[in-house]
Amino acid sequence: MKLSKKVESMQFSPIRRFNPFGFKAEADGKKVYHLNIGQPDVETPECFMDAIRAYDKKVIAYAESGGINDLRDAVCDYFKGYNMDFAPEDIMVTTGGSEALNMTFLTILNEGEEVLIPEPFYTNYHTFATAAGGKVVPITTKTEDGYHYADKDQIESCITPKTRAICCLNPGNPTGTVLTLDEMKLICEIAKKHDLWIIADEVYREFVYDGREMASFGMLPEYSDRVIIIDSVSKRYSACGARIGFAICKNKEFNSGMMKIAQGRLCVSTIDQVGAAALFRMPKSYYDEVKAEYCGRRDVVYEELMKIPGVVCQKPGGAFYLTAKLPVDDVEDFLMFLLTEFDDHGETVMFAPAAGFYATPGLGKNEMRIAYVLNQKDMKRGTELIKLGLEAYNKKLGK
Ligand SMILES: Cc1ncc(COP(=O)(O)O)c(C=O)c1O
Structure with a gap:
């Protein structure tokens, strides 16, 4: 049976594409820090x-x-x-x-x-x-x-x-x-x-x-x-x-x-x-509280990322995302490494590779998106795991 040309030219969500590997890592007993999806942990009012x-x-x-x-x-x-x-x-x-x-x-x-x-x-x-x-x-x-x-x-x-x-x-x-x-x-x-x-x-x-x-x-x-x-x-x-x-x-x-x-x-x-x-109908003060929470998370992630040699990133001014260049040729390969080969004390991390956010083929291959939707402690640890993962990945590649 034939499908429409429209649907054939669509792509699967680049954010969800790596989920099976994340789930497998969890099933194997690893703790995975999910910095890959914009699902906040803040309580619904x-x-x-x-x-x-x-x-x-x-x-x-x-x-x-x-x-x-x-x-x-x-x-x-x-x-x-x-x-x-x-x-x-x-x-x-x-x-x-x-x-x-x-x-x-x-x-x-x-x-x-x-x-x-x-x-x-x-x-x-x-x-x-x-x-x-x-x-x-x-x-x-x-x-x-x-x-x-x-x-x-x-x-x-x-x-x-x-x-x-x-x-x-x-x-x-x-x-x-x-x-x-x-x-x-x-x-x-x-x-x-x-x-x-x-x-x-x-x-x-x-x-x-x-x-x-x-x-x-x-x-x-x-x-x-x-x-x-x-x-x-x-x-x-x-x-x-x-x-x-x-x-x-x-x-x-x-x-x-x-x-x-x-x-x-x-x-x-x-x-x-x-x-x-x-x-x-909630008062405006609600937004101030939530905003302060996300701003604190952004600061933690940005600070930690800046400690990683070779990372290129401007401090983002809004939303709860940050896109950065990593010192690797292929971020998807690095993410697969994090999910299938790497752990630090039984923990690893997941982010969204940025190539899927570009319409121009070939762009974004060395960029990742982080969603800072977890509390500050978890964001800090998640970003640290990217740093440790990079060290292990480069070692594996003999760099
Ligand atoms: C920029 C942007 N627009 C729209 C949406 C759609 O969100 P929802 O359908 O949950 O309102 C999202 C969800 O992540 C988004 O990031």
């Missing part, structure tokens, strides 16, 4: 479960296709807290940020049309753009430049008559790179000049460090007819399994197109929406 426990309907009915009113109102109030003005009908509730991205690409792309995305990027963009018949055109960034891409000439050099959108992950995954509001303005100007959509994936919006102010493409109302904000409860509230996300936009034609798809998939889990509404 209790108000989520409390709201679900208090749900007193006798039937779990379908919700409205665009989302329950209480959740959309709560999201509008959250944005008001940052002086951004959205109406409930601008908010489309989706099954995670993932579905928001999937539906957005389906809504704006025709067959063969292009989306510009700075690489390295969150790999599922490729899956969703391909599913919609589109093509990812990468804007290549470099470790040495801290993966910055807000460069007018570089962005414009990637634009063709087929370009429909620029996708900005801010703060970035896998890089942790943060855009300033001025850089966002520059990107909006380019998008306006070339009549492009801006897909602003801001699922890590609150996580910015070193005195940076939280900023959003939603703070630039003069471009609001072309800005689509992707949001999610997964990371901000450490509620990845709740599967609640959003596509937020003021363009009525876009919202009406999205609604056709939303009605086709009927609705998002009613119960999870009830819990998510409570999350959005």
Whole structure:
């Protein structure tokens, strides 16, 4: 039986690809520090479960296709807290940020049309753009430049008559790179000049460090007819399994197109929406606490990495990821060594090889992504294991 060309051109998740080797190492009795996946260990706020426990309907009915009113109102109030003005009908509730991205690409792309995305990027963009018949055109960034891409000439050099959108992950995954509001303005100007959509994936919006102010493409109302904000409860509230996300936009034609798809998939889990509404009503102090926790973890990882000779890395300003160059030719081979041959006192470590985050073949072969989602002690030990593993790997290669 034949499969579609679309699905054949997709890749398996580079983040999950090494899981069987990690599981095998664990089955063999090793402790594996999982720095490979963006699954935080921070507790989900209790108000989520409390709201679900208090749900007193006798039937779990379908919700409205665009989302329950209480959740959309709560999201509008959250944005008001940052002086951004959205109406409930601008908010489309989706099954995670993932579905928001999937539906957005389906809504704006025709067959063969292009989306510009700075690489390295969150790999599922490729899956969703391909599913919609589109093509990812990468804007290549470099470790040495801290993966910055807000460069007018570089962005414009990637634009063709087929370009429909620029996708900005801010703060970035896998890089942790943060855009300033001025850089966002520059990107909006380019998008306006070339009549492009801006897909602003801001699922890590609150996580910015070193005195940076939280900023959003939603703070630039003069471009609001072309800005689509992707949001999610997964990371901000450490509620990845709740599967609640959003596509937020003021363009009525876009919202009406999205609604056709939303009605086709009927609705998002009613119960999870009830819990998510409570999350959005938490005080701002919650974000400060979580942010301080991640910032501390980032500092530990960065400090430890800088002790390893040959590592190249700029301190990331946001999200909970860090991408670094390692002094090896092939990071995937090194990771296999860590999982199958190496241990220190019965312990080893897992990260995500960065090549899968690039669209350009051959790039990122000596880069890794670390997700700093474990407590500081475990992050320190995990990073130390990379150092010890490198020493053992080089010894094995006779270097
Ligand atoms: C940049 C980015 N966007 C979107 C998502 C999707 O998250 P979810 O579907 O859990 O909301 C993720 C998840 O890791 C992500 O890193």
